[in-house]
Amino acid sequence: MWQWFFRLGSPKWFYEMSGKWLPWLLVLMTVLMSVGILWALLFVPQDYQQGDTIRIMYVHVPVASISLACFPLMAVAGVITLVWKMKLADMVAKCAAPIGAWFTAVALATGAIWGQPIWGTWWAWDARLTSMLIQFFLLIGVIALRSAIESPDAAAKACALLAIVGAINVPIIKYSVEWWNTLHQPSSDFSMDENSAFGPEIWVPLVIMIFAVYIFFVISLILSTRNEILQRERRSQWVVDIVAKEQV
Amino acid sequence: MASSHVFHSSTKAFSAILGYTSASFLAPHSPRYRVYVDIFRTSMAASNSVSSHSSQAPVAPVLLQARALFCERDERVLFDNLEFSLHAGELLQVQGSNGSGKTTLLRILCGLNSSYEGELFWEGVAIDEDRETFLASLLYLGHRVGVNKILTARENLRWSAALHAPKTDQDIDAALEAVGLMGYADISCRNMSAGQQQRVSLARLLLSPARLWVLDEPFTTLDVRGVKILENLLAAHVAKGGAVLVTTHHHLDVPCPLRRLNLDK
Amino acid sequence: MSDTANTVNISQPQGRAPLAQVSTFSAFKATLKRDLLIALKRRNDLLNPLMFFLIVVSLFPLGVSSDPQELTRIAAGAVWVSALLASMLSLDNLFRADYEDGSLEQLLLSPQPLYFMVLAKNISHWLISGLPVVLLSPLLAYMLYLPADAYWTLVLTLLLGTPVLSLFGAIGVALTVGLGSRGLILAVIVLPLTVPVLIIGAKAVVDASLGVPLGMHYALLGALLALSLSLAPLASAAALKISVN
C-alpha cells in the first residue's frame, strides 16, 4: 500500500501510467458526454415553470459541483506536499488551481445565464453564486501567490498552506453567505432540492453528465500535470528521450 | 527511528577512533529520484591547523553532525553527499568562493532552509525529532544582523535575550561594554554605523547560553579592534567546550583548534 | 595555545546539555513589549491606519449621498468595510521590518513555541491598529447617522471582529513577506478570507438598528475569533518558516 503510494509520487511513473489511461478516459468521456448532452437537449421534458432553461442545469450543476471539489483537492495535495514533500502532489495542486478557476468561472457564467429568466437580471446576490464568486477570488489568490514567488519550492509550500487555509474557510464562507442571504431576502426557488417532482427522466441524465464532466476534469488535470512534469523534469534523461522522439 | 540512535552510537564509536566521522559508507542513502549525473563537488578538507589537537588522546563528543547532505539551487548542485561533524571545543570554518553555498549550508543547519536532503543530528539525535533541544543550544547570527533600528541597543538585546534566557540590564550593559559599545546602550540603533550594529549583534554571543554558535560572515563590517574582540570571543567559547561554525573570508587568527570545511572543488 | 586545547578536552560535560529554562510566558511578554515599543516610537505608523479609516469613511457621503436616510442605510457596511481596509493597510508593518533586519530569523530560531511568539506579535498589531479603529468607530458612526441603538453593537462587533482580521491578515503577510513586489497580492489573498467576518459584523449592526435579537451574531463572531485565535497563528508560523527559506 505504502509502496504504491510512494510510487505514485514518482513523476515518471505517473507520466507513463497516465499516458496509458488517457485514451480510455477520453473514450469514456466522449461516450458519456454525447449520451448526456443528447439526452438533456432532446429527451428531457420541459419544466412547467422554467421551460427549456431546465436544459441549462445539465451543464451548470456538473460544472459547479466540480468547482466545489477543487479546493478540497488542492488542500489534500497541499497536506501531502507539506507532510511527505511529494513533488507530484504539488504539480497536481499547481495545475488544479487554474483549471478550478476556469470551472468556477464557467459555473458562474452558466449560473448567471440560467438565473436571468428567473430573476430578470444577469446577476443576483444569490447565496450559491456569491459563495462561488468568493471561492473564485480565493483561487485567484492561490494562482497569484504561485506566480509571485520565484523559488518553486517555496511557492509549492506557500500555496499548499494557502490552499489548506482556504479549504478550511470555504465552508465557513458558504455558511455565512447562506445565513446572510436567507435573512436578507427569501431564498429564490432556484435550487434543485425544491423541485419536488424530480423523476428519473430528470436525474439520470444529470448523473451521466456529472460523471462525464468529472472525467473531463480528470483528463484536463492529467494533461496539464503531464506538461508540468515534463517542464520540471526536463533535465532528466527520460524527458530528453521523449523530446527527441516526439513528432511535432 | 530507534535504529538511527543505534546507528549513531556506532558512529560515535567510530568517530572516537578516527577523530572525525566519515561514515558515508555506512549511511544507507535514501533512494533519491535524480537521474542526471551526481557531481561530487564537495570534499571535506579536514586539516587541523593546530597540531596539538590531533595528538590529544580523548576526543571531544560530537555535537553536530551532518550526513549525506544534498542541496541544489536554481538547477545547480551546491553540495552533494556532504558529510561533516562538529565536536565540542572546536571551531569549524566553512570556506568557499562566492555562491558556493556557505550561507545556504549554515541556514540548512539551523533549520531556516528546508530544501535539502540528508540528515542532521544534534548530540546524536536527529534534529527533526527534537528541535527544541537543538534550538535551545543554538545561536545564529546571519547576514542580516537582527537589530531593529528603531530600538536602542539595550532594548534589542533585552528582547533577544528574553527569547533564550532573560538577562538583567547590568548583564546587557556589561556585554555591550565587552564588545566595545560602552555608553551606547541607550542610543537608537538607527544612529549607529553598520559596524556598531554588528557589534550589538555580537553582544548576543555573551548573553546567550547557547553551546553552538553559527555565524555567517561576522567579520565583514568590523574594524581591527572589533575583529580582535570577536576572535577572542570565539576562542573563549571554544575553550569552554562550545562549538563554533563560521563562514568568513577573513584569515582567522584564533588561539584554539580550528578546522576548515571547503565547499569548493 | 596547547593549554587551551587541554581545557577543551577536560571540561566536557557528558550527555545532552540540560535545556535552558526559559519560560515561554516571559518570552511572550518580551515580544509583545518590544513590538509595542517599536510602534510607540513610530508615531506615524500608529496614526496612519486611523487617518486612513477616517478618510475612507468620509468618502462615502461624498461618493454616495449626503442624504441622512441613505447614509443611515449604508452606515454599518461603510464603517465595517473601512475598518477592514484599514486593518489590511496596517498589516504591512507586522513582519516586514523584522524580515528585513533579520529579527525574524532570531524569532524563528528561538527555542520558544512559535505559536505564542506569533500570537504576541498579532496581539500587539491589533492593539496598535485594531483597537484605535474600534475606539474611533462611534464617532464615524455618528457622522454617518447610524441609529443610536446600533452603537454598542458596532463597537462590540468590531471588538470581536478586528482581531480576526489581524489574525487572518497575518497569514497573508507571513506568506508574502519575502516577496520583493507584493503590491496588491496581499489584499487578493487575504480579503476573500475575511468575508465571513464582514458579513456577520455588518449584518449584526444592521439587525441591531432593526431590533432583531443578536445572540446568534455574537455567537458566530465569537466562534470565528476562537477558531482564528487557535489556528491562525499556527498557519502564520508555518508561513513564516516557508518565507524565510
Next chain:
Amino acid sequence: MFEQIQFNSVAEFLQMGKYTFHVWSVYGLFSIFIFVNLFLPRVQRRQFIREQRNRALRDAQLAKNTAVEQERESASEESS
C-alpha cells in the same frame, strides 16, 4: 424515459421555446470550454518540445560561435 423527442421539428429544437439565447449560449460556452481545456495542453506540450529542441540547438550553436569568436579575436589581436 425516451417516450419521445421533445421537439416536433428541427426549427423548434433550435428555438428552445422562449430561451434560444440562454440554452444555446450555455452549451456553446461549455463546448468552447471543453475544447480549450483539451487542446491547450496539447499546444503547450508541442511548444515545450520545440523549446527544448531549440535550446539544444542553441547551446550547440553557442559553443561553436564562441570558438569562432575566440579565433577571430586572437587573429585581430595579432594583426593590430
